[in-house]
Structure formats: C-alpha cells, structure tokens
Amino acid sequence: MTVLLIEDEEPALAQLRRFVLQYNPAAQVVGECQQVSEAVDFLRTHPAPDLILSDIELLDGNVFGLFGQVAVSSPVVFITAYDSFLVEAFAQNGIGYVLKPVQYAEFAAALQKFERLRQSFQGPALAALTAAYAAPAPRYKQRLLSKGRTGLSLLDVADVAYIQLRNGIAHAVDGQGRAFPLNESLSQLEAQLDPAAFFRLNRAELVRLGAIERLEPYFNDTLVVHLRGLAVTLTSSTHRTPELRKWVAG
Incomplete structure (x- = not known):
C-alpha cells in the first residue's frame, strides 16, 4: 500500500x-x-x-x-x-x-x-x-448570492475583483468597490470558485485574475497586488508568493 x-x-x-x-x-x-x-x-x-x-x-x-x-x-x-x-x-x-x-x-x-x-x-x-x-469535470460557481438590508443580490463572479474577510465575514467586492456580504466561508469559496480565475493570496483574501493590473515586489518576498480601477491594494503572504507568480504566468 x-x-x-x-x-x-x-x-x-x-x-x-x-x-x-x-x-x-x-x-x-x-x-x-x-x-x-x-x-x-x-x-x-x-x-x-x-x-x-x-x-x-x-x-x-x-x-x-x-x-x-x-x-x-x-x-x-x-x-x-x-x-x-x-x-x-x-x-x-x-x-x-x-x-x-x-x-x-x-x-x-x-x-x-x-x-x-x-x-x-x-x-x-x-x-x-x-x-x-x-472523469467528472469540476463545476464552479458562476454567481454569488448576497443577503443585505434591501434583500438578496446576485453577483456574477466575473464582476468580482476580490473577496475579503471583514470582521469574520467574507465580502465580495466588485470593480466599483461595492462590497457584498456572503454566507460562505473563505475556504468554502476557494473550493467553489475556478482556481484558474481566483487565487488565495493569504488567509483573508482571494483575488480574481482579470481584476489584477500589476504586481509590485514588497518586503520579505511578498507582492503587492494593484487592482484595475480600484485604489485598494492587496498583499500576498510570503509562502503564497511563489505560487502566485506561477498562477499569474499561467
């Protein structure tokens, strides 16, 4: 065995x-x-x-x-x-x-x-x-469901720039900077989203490939991730940086 x-x-x-x-x-x-x-x-x-x-x-x-x-x-x-x-x-x-x-x-x-x-x-x-x-091909989420004060909102995953833990709750943030609270944990979302499109930067953040504008070297072998159209920057953890480089390069 x-x-x-x-x-x-x-x-x-x-x-x-x-x-x-x-x-x-x-x-x-x-x-x-x-x-x-x-x-x-x-x-x-x-x-x-x-x-x-x-x-x-x-x-x-x-x-x-x-x-x-x-x-x-x-x-x-x-x-x-x-x-x-x-x-x-x-x-x-x-x-x-x-x-x-x-x-x-x-x-x-x-x-x-x-x-x-x-x-x-x-x-x-x-x-x-x-x-x-x-044999079975993986099936990944195409839409995310967010429950807010005004009701339920549907968000296409293609419109998500990044997903971030805020006060213990995962929030999907779109290209306009709007945040949508989600019911799933970050680990559950990581398993449900296409790994070719989303990457786990650290324990608190996932980023979508299409939302990345550029990567900037930072201290201790980390990378700062600049997003298209957003003033927010994300940072990879040290042990995730090598895999991030490979993922971005395809």
Whole structure:
C-alpha cells in the first residue's frame, strides 16, 4: 500500500506516519506535503498513490482547491479538526472522515474501510471506479448570492475583483468597490470558485485574475497586488508568493 500524506502541522504529520506503519508495517509513505501547491506538484509528477490521507485547512489554503488543479484518482481519507466539510469531502474522492485529535481506533477503521473497498473493486470494476473518480469535470460557481438590508443580490463572479474577510465575514467586492456580504466561508469559496480565475493570496483574501493590473515586489518576498480601477491594494503572504507568480504566468 502506498500512501501520500498531506498535513501542515509537523506533530500531526508524525502521528499519521506512525499510525500508517502501525496499521501496516509494509506500507510505503511515498510523499509528504504541507501545502496544496506541493500536493499538486507531487500528483503531477508521481504515480498515483493507493491512498491519500489529508488535512483540509493547509498553509496555503483549503485542500479542496487541489481537485480543481490536478486529476486525483486516489481515494482520500480526510483528517481534520473541523466537522463542517463533510459534503465537500465526500464529493471529492472522500471515503473516510476522521476528526482531530485522531484516535488510532478511528484511524484504523478508516483504513479498514479503504481495504474493503479496494478488495471489492478488482479488475474492470477497479478501472471503472478509477475512471469515475477522474472523469467528472469540476463545476464552479458562476454567481454569488448576497443577503443585505434591501434583500438578496446576485453577483456574477466575473464582476468580482476580490473577496475579503471583514470582521469574520467574507465580502465580495466588485470593480466599483461595492462590497457584498456572503454566507460562505473563505475556504468554502476557494473550493467553489475556478482556481484558474481566483487565487488565495493569504488567509483573508482571494483575488480574481482579470481584476489584477500589476504586481509590485514588497518586503520579505511578498507582492503587492494593484487592482484595475480600484485604489485598494492587496498583499500576498510570503509562502503564497511563489505560487502566485506561477498562477499569474499561467
């Protein structure tokens, strides 16, 4: 059994590594990633592992952004401190959902489920299952719904310049600087919007590619993002800057 670990906290990563070998001493941990970008690079350049064990909230954003950037054929057991991502998890190759702090019995039960499924799907059935995982094209939001004092407003995502957390609430800001409060969290929006069009700059902001006028180098290897027609500037976090450069360059 080959396993890819996706986890940004070293103690949790070490625990997963230990639990995998405790469950199956012959298992091979073929990769360890702490960011979505690292997982994308790994899956693009390595054979698909038998199983992926993944946290959801990572250093550079929500792991669900992974599925919009690369075809993932491996089943995934999600291991997270949050119980609010069940629907997204099982819509994205999920076969198990284990809450932190992880207990070995729950971890082992998830891997036993994986082995039962793997034994059930052999030969043509396994090929059909793999194809079913990889075949569906991602469907991304085309409109955002905002509830304000005057009622509900519909906002086309093509009109959004950026999305920003304000007092814990995500707001979509259009090209005229008008802000629209949203019900979704920033992580949920990141998973629901096309990753070719929207990028997570930091823990509080997403930006749309078409709204960017230019990028300006800033201190500590960050970039200031200047927006078309808006006096507002956004700033990438240090660990997101390399991926931002790649994303802008296409």
